[in-house]
Amino acid sequence: MTSPVLILGARSDIARATARAFAAEGHPIQLAARHAADLQNDKADLETRYNVEVTLHDFDVLEVDRHDAFVDGLPVLPGIAVCAVGKMGEQADNETDTAAAVAVLRSNFEGPAILFGVLANRFAERGAGTLVGISSVAGDRGRASNYVYGSAKAGFTAFLSGLRNRLCKRNVHVVTVKPGFVNTAMTAHLDLPKKLTADPAEVATAIVAAVNKSRNIIYVRPIWWAVMMVIRNIPEAIFKKTSL
Amino acid sequence: MTVSGWGNFPKLDARLSAPRHEAALAALVAEGRAIARGNGRSYGDSAVSVANTIDMRCFDRMLGFDPATGQLVAEAGVMLADVIDSFLPRGWFPMVTPGTKLITLGGAIAADVHGKNHHVDGSFRACVDWIDVMGPDGAVTRCSRDENAVLFGWTLGGMGLTGVILRCAIRLRPVKSGWIRQQMIPAENLDAVITAFEDNMDATYSVAWIDCAAKGDRLGRSLVMLGEHADPGEVPARHRATPFHAPRHRKITFPMNAPSFALNPLTVRAFNALYYWNGARQKGQSIVDWDGYFYPLDAILKWNRLYGRKGFMQFQCVLPQDTARDGLNRLLTAISESGQASFLSVLKRFGPQDSPFSFPMEGYTLALDFPRHARAIALMPDLDAITLDHGGRYYLAKDSRLPADTFTAADPRAADFAAWRRDNGLADAFASAQSERLHL
Ligand SMILES: Cc1cc2nc3c(=O)[nH]c(=O)nc-3n(C[C@H](O)[C@H](O)[C@H](O)COP(=O)(O)OP(=O)(O)OC[C@H]3O[C@@H](n4cnc5c(N)ncnc54)[C@H](O)[C@@H]3O)c2cc1C
Ligand SMILES: NC(=O)c1ccc[n+]([C@@H]2O[C@H](COP(=O)([O-])OP(=O)(O)OC[C@H]3O[C@@H](n4cnc5c(N)ncnc54)[C@H](OP(=O)(O)O)[C@@H]3O)[C@@H](O)[C@H]2O)c1
Numbered sequence: 029m030t031s032p033v034l035i036l037g038a039r040s041d042i043a044r045a046t047a048r049a050f051a052a053e054g055h056p057i058q059l060a061a062r063h064a065a066d067l068q069n070d071k072a073d074l075e076t077r078y079n080v081e082v083t084l085h086d087f088d089v090l091e092v093d094r095h096d097a098f099v100d101g102l103p104v105l106p107g108i109a110v111c112a113v114g115k116m117g118e119q120a121d122n123e124t125d126t127a128a129a130v131a132v133l134r135s136n137f138e139g140p141a142i143l144f145g146v147l148a149n150r151f152a153e154r155g156a157g158t159l160v161g162i163s164s165v166a167g168d169r170g171r172a173s174n175y176v177y178g179s180a181k182a183g184f185t186a187f188l189s190g191l192r193n194r195l196c197k198r199n200v201h202v203v204t205v206k207p208g209f210v211n212t213a214m215t216a217h218l219d220l221p222k223k224l225t226a227d228p229a230e231v232a233t234a235i236v237a238a239v240n241k242s243r244n245i246i247y248v249r250p251i252w253w254a255v256m257m258v259i260r261n262i263p264e265a266i267f268k269k270t271s272l
Numbered sequence: 273m274t275v276s277g278w279g280n281f282p283k284l285d286a287r288l289s290a291p292r293h294e295a296a297l298a299a300l301v302a303e304g305r306a307i308a309r310g311n312g313r314s315y316g317d318s319a320v321s322v323a324n325t326i327d328m329r330c331f332d333r334m335l336g337f338d339p340a341t342g343q344l345v346a347e348a349g350v351m352l353a354d355v356i357d358s359f360l361p362r363g364w365f366p367m368v369t370p371g372t373k374l375i376t377l378g379g380a381i382a383a384d385v386h387g388k389n390h391h392v393d394g395s396f397r398a399c400v401d402w403i404d405v406m407g408p409d410g411a412v413t414r415c416s417r418d419e420n421a422v423l424f425g426w427t428l429g430g431m432g433l434t435g436v437i438l439r440c441a442i443r444l445r446p447v448k449s450g451w452i453r454q455q456m457i458p459a460e461n462l463d464a465v466i467t468a469f470e471d472n473m474d475a476t477y478s479v480a481w482i483d484c485a486a487k488g489d490r491l492g493r494s495l496v497m498l499g500e501h502a503d504p505g506e507v508p509a510r511h512r513a514t515p516f517h518a519p520r521h522r523k524i525t526f527p528m529n530a531p532s533f534a535l536n537p538l539t540v541r542a543f544n545a546l547y548y549w550n551g552a553r554q555k556g557q558s559i560v561d562w563d564g565y566f567y568p569l570d571a572i573l574k575w576n577r578l579y580g581r582k583g584f585m586q587f588q589c590v591l592p593q594d595t596a597r598d599g600l601n602r603l604l605t606a607i608s609e610s611g612q613a614s615f616l617s618v619l620k621r622f623g624p625q626d627s628p629f630s631f632p633m634e635g636y637t638l639a640l641d642f643p644r645h646a647r648a649i650a651l652m653p654d655l656d657a658i659t660l661d662h663g664g665r666y667y668l669a670k671d672s673r674l675p676a677d678t679f680t681a682a683d684p685r686a687a688d689f690a691a692w693r694r695d696n697g698l699a700d701a702f703a704s705a706q707s708e709r710l711h712l
């Protein structure tokens with residue numbers, strides 16, 4: 029039987045597409061989000077489309093001291109967990125409003141990292157499992173336009189890399205996803221370049237393929253690998269004067 | 273942002289929003305001059321409002337299926353392609369489907385689309401049990417043939433101008449395989465095509481591809497294609513073990529807008545002749561998979577780029593049964609004489625249709641694509657005059673260019689529709705560039 033997939037931040041567009049892509053392969057799905065009761069229609073959708081079992085779970089990534097209890101409360105320990113939780117905020121607010129910056133740092137880094145730490149230990153104990161963290165190219169280099177979000181993602185990326193290094197001997201695999209631009213609610217107000225922008229379904233397909241092939245780090249559109257290669261290699265003396 | 277229909281004309285700078293839940297949708301609707309947009313497969317300006325275009329594709333959840341009745345309940349942004357993906361493996365297929373599966377259920381209902389089985393099963397309406405429609409104040413009304421029947425009637429074919437369709441219950445058709453038994457009948461002229469249609473009124477599916485470049489004795493020469501859902505025993509041996517899983521077609525994407533000389537009378541004439549002779553060689557019966565049979569064009573993503581940056585337009589009218597033969601004769605003569613032959617021309621026999629504002633009526637419908645060149649544009653008034661003379665009317669889902677007086681003269685129902693919209697406070701609440709152009 030195919031193992032259950034836990035989707036964290038299940039209301040996000042990328043998460044919804046990912047849940048569908050795994051359900052299409054016959055995986056039962058555990059949807060976790062704040063106010064999970066609102067996700068009845070998403071549950072119905074997955075059940076209707078794919079004939080799989082779907083459960084709903086209340087979950088707030090910021091309640092880090094309840095993560096253990098949250099995992100205990102799942103009907104079964106999932107085989108795969110995907111974290112799509114994230115918060116971009118407005119860079120301008122993040123610069124001036126401490127509470128806003130804290131929320132961005134905690135939602136993208138602290139919360140997801142602590143939760144994955146809990147899941148990693150359970151998976152290691154079992155000797156099997158896959159963790160998929162949705163990070164961001166924004167974490168590859170801090171830029172004036174969104175370094176608060178970017179640095180939190182950088183922390184998450186580093187955490188995933190360490191976790192992968194620690195657990196690969198225990199048959200637990202960790203996938204880091206750097207989607208590039210994606211057409212979602214988070215970016216609806218931005219005018220994104222078409223060639224660099226993926227649809228949520230494209231991200232989902234890439235995630236399922238990465239899990240099936242045990243890939244480590246993926247850029248959804250390959251062009252992003254090249255773009256970030258260039259951005260990472262601009263000397264700091266020049267980089268600090270750019271506005272990217 | 274620039275928004276257009278499948279024909280890439282007109283291109284309008286419109287405000288486009290994609291709400292993700294009902295409250296956000298209601299807030300947008302409250303601003304007025306709203307139009308819902310599905311997958312943008314209508315050709316012209318039906319799904320564009322400069323002030324307030326609402327992309328419905330985030331409302332894409334299937335909510336339940338009853339295998340006892342074949343009823344699917346789903347949100348309006350669900351794609352027909354997804355319905356097939358989920359249900360064909362379980363032995364179900366849409367009851368009515370247009371020539372592309374890349375449309376939303378909302379778009380299918382709002383245009384009340386027709387398929388190759390209209391003469392037997394009617395338009396999409398026939399499979400719709402109920403719909404939920406959001407009005408100007410955000411309130412949602414369930415309507416069906418028995419409940420709020422007036423709203424139901426005008427919404428089917430109402431092109432989004434009666435409110436936003438949120439959810440629907442549609443019935444699917446049980447099938448025994450994902451394959452079609454196709455019968456190809458070459459017809460050497462218009463009389464032969466009409467005879468082929470009239471002789472095959474009991475075929476489940478029938479459609480003709482018509483060579484608009486042919487003249488004289490060959491005017492109207494066509495390939496008539498009949499189809500029946502195949503039994504598992506007829507499925508090609510290689511696929512018989514999994515009769516619902518037809519092979520996937522490779523998708524190719526048309527890479528860029530073609531230069532304007534790519535489609536000229538010569539290439540079009542050559543294509544039409546080749547297509548006819550190739551088809552005529554396949555005369556008789558064959559077994560083809562569902563995707564190739566119903567959706568040949570879906571295999572070429574973005575094929576509308578073939579017509580270049582200026583875009584293209586479709587002319588689609590239906591002529592009543594008693595004037596159809598003469599009307600078609602005159603339309604085809606005008607087209608072949610103009611030298612503006614069309615690449616993709618389709619002729620189809622419609623059966624009776626009983627609904628307030630849907631396009632079909634008993635008779636024949638002719639659909640032709642033209643590049644937006646001066647000479648093709650100049651041909652339109654001639655075709656319009658013939659259509660009006662023969663009591664024909666037009667398909668709003670394909671229209672991007674009709675003058676209001678032509679549309680109204682062809683379709684007296686338009687005035688009633690507009691009056692009903694005014695009386696019910698819908699005229700300013702819901703509007704598209706098309707409704708403004710045609711005074712709907
Ligand atoms: C290759 C091709 C072949 C085709 N073949 C056929 C055919 O054989 N038969 C046929 O009938 N049509 C055919 N069509 C036309 C197509 O089926 C219709 O235009 C259909 O309405 C497109 O659906 P859509 O989801 O893309 O809607 P859009 O094009 O986005 O919108 C079409 C209309 O529906 C309204 N609408 C969409 N969603 C909603 C909603 N949720 N609530 C209220 N109103 C809504 C819009 O306001 C607009 O008026 C074809 C089109 C193409 C490109
Ligand atoms: N869109 C892009 O271009 C892009 C690019 C790179 C990376 N990403 C990443 O992709 C992931 C998905 O994002 P998206 O684009 O789909 O945007 P999104 O819709 O904003 O998704 C973010 C999700 O995180 C959830 N969330 C926020 N705070 C939470 C909390 N405290 N507890 C639980 N859930 C919380 C939100 O849930 P609620 O519904 O409860 O608010 C929301 O569903 C994010 O990690 C994002 O950083 C996106």
